[in-house]
Amino acid sequence: MLFMTGINHGWRRNGGRGTDLIRKHSKDALEALNKLNKQWFESGIEHPFRIRCGINTGITTVGNFGSKGRKEYTAIGMQVNLAARLEAACEPGQILISHTTWELIKNEILCIEKESIKVKGFHRHVRTYQVDLSESDQPEKIELFPKKNISLRLSGRPITT
Secondary structure (H helix, E strand, O other): OOOOOOOOOOOOOOOOHHHHHHHHHHHHHHHHHHHHHHHHHHOOOOOOOOOOEEEOOOOOEEEEEEOOOOEEEEEEOHHHHHHHHHHHHOOOOOEEEEHHHHHHHOOOOOEEEOOOEOOOOOOOOEOEEEEOOOHHHOOOEEEEEHHHOEEEEOOOOOOOO
């Protein structure tokens, strides 16, 4: 799945609106996942559906691409490719972000620096950060399976310097 934000908004121009969008859309996605897993569990599917998320920030080419018979509105380019590679390198149930994204959110969302990864199509290793989903820094808890006490927490706190 491809998610684009900041288009025609300006990331920093609107008072950091980009980080608010990340929080809102991440929370919405996890709530939808919570509902799906609850329905599956009630239908007899024991194992939860888990997602991986790779986030990168950058300029892309966005528009309708494809043939006359089948067009699709999407984004293409190096930045989209990096987000896909981050997603592939990420553990299920985690969010892995690029250094560029981390620079924009580092004072608002707690992240843990991970190993740099070699990414196909990039000459240098890419610095990566995992969004901290631990309970200690996030008051919002999203219940995946309340009866089994399985939950997921999004992390986010201001870091003062």
